[in-house]
């Protein structure tokens with residue numbers, strides 16, 4: 001059945017996920033061991049779904065941080081529309097309800113011959129399968145003048161946590177009349193609409209508290225995700241406040257001057273009161289270090305099992321994976337994690353194989369009561385992943401439709417984080 005509306009699509013995807021979860025997996029004699037690297041959206045989901053559906057598998061989740069802060073909805077925090085605490089989630093339920101062995105440490109190495117995962121503390125964890133979901137790393141060498149130390153002055157705020165708080169503090173202490181310069185990255189990167197959602201919500205904050213301030217987006221690209229929806233919203237909500245300059249206009253971003261807080265393009269240098277540089281991206285550092293990434297910087301995977309095409313026995317999911325048409329989003333990481341969990345369970349316990357159902361569903365805020373959404377299903381085709389069906393919001397939607405999407409988004413956040421962290 002082909003879904004005609006977003007609501008129908010949601011029902012369809014929910015039913016499919018439940019159907020896939022239905023039967024419990026077959027028991028085997030000895031417990032197989034799966035180690036999951038990274039307790040973000042992808043890692044937490046694969047750990048939870050393995051533990052919940054395959055009781056004969058012993059699941060260990062390794063994550064350095066005691067709490068996870070979601071990037072999604074962090075733009076609402078930047079605009080003063082949500083508390084930082086409301087974005088923060090612990091691992092207690094995964095440990096207590098699902099029996100996952102949660103270890104707060106970093107994975108330093110994987111030995112595929114001895115079949116052990118080595119932690120920074122020196123501990124070694126034996127495994128039968130490993131799932132790696134380390135998120136993204138930044139290509140600092142691609143932007144002259146910008147490195148990890150510079151993020152303490154000019155934050156990227158593209159991993160939620162202290163960086164997000166720093167950017168919020170800078171926006172709060174900025175004088176009215178200043179320019180907020182946002183450098184948007186080249187494709188592919190984490191969450192394609194998010195830089196423009198950030199510009200929209202910061203404009204919403206400025207409109208109320210610093211009405212003479214402006215936003216300048218210096219883009220590494222010539223077009224961006226949902227551009228028509230954003231341009232329409234900027235005209236309706238924030239006329240004259242947001243200026244977007246594509247690479248073909250500026251000649252591209254050439255350097256960042258941290259001391260001057262300015263961004264140099266091929267044609268001009270732009271001085272900022274507050275700057276937010278979102279650097280070019282690649283798969284998380286750990287994936288690079290152990291040879292899971294190819295020359296593209298991302299990790300090639302089998303589109304059904306998410307097993308690495310470079311390192312057999314190791315699965316890669318979430319933003320780090322090179323997954324065809326699938327964008328790098330939390331919903332995608334969660335969806336891939338479920339497909340990966342079922343594939344791992346099948347390989348270790350001989351349980352029934354489920355066809356992988358891959359989805360993305362995303363809400364984007366243009367203003368607090370104006371949100372757009374999309375819902376896309378994907379399928380493995382000829383060694384990669386292609387879009388099968390899609391629903392995307394349109395420019396001419398009514399104000400009531402947009403208000404409803406904004407309300408639904410709040411519910412989505414609660415349901416989604418519950419699905420991931422228990």
Ligand SMILES: Cc1cc2nc3c(=O)[nH]c(=O)nc-3n(C[C@H](O)[C@H](O)[C@H](O)COP(=O)(O)OP(=O)(O)OC[C@H]3O[C@@H](n4cnc5c(N)ncnc54)[C@H](O)[C@@H]3O)c2cc1C
Pocket residue numbers: 037038039040041042043062063064065068070071072073074075105106107108133134135136157158159190191194198284286317318319320328329330331332333361362363364
């Ligand atoms: C501003 C913004 C808004 C967004 N909005 C949305 C949205 O509305 N909807 C949506 O679906 N997506 C959204 N996203 C995207 C979403 O946040 C990411 O796609 C998602 O977090 C990817 O999940 P992941 O598991 O791949 O990586 P992450 O969630 O980043 O998790 C990676 C984890 O791995 C851990 N790790 C790294 N290395 C190691 C190691 N060596 N050992 C152990 N652990 C390690 C890290 O500590 C981290 O916790 C947004 C992103 C941004 C930046």
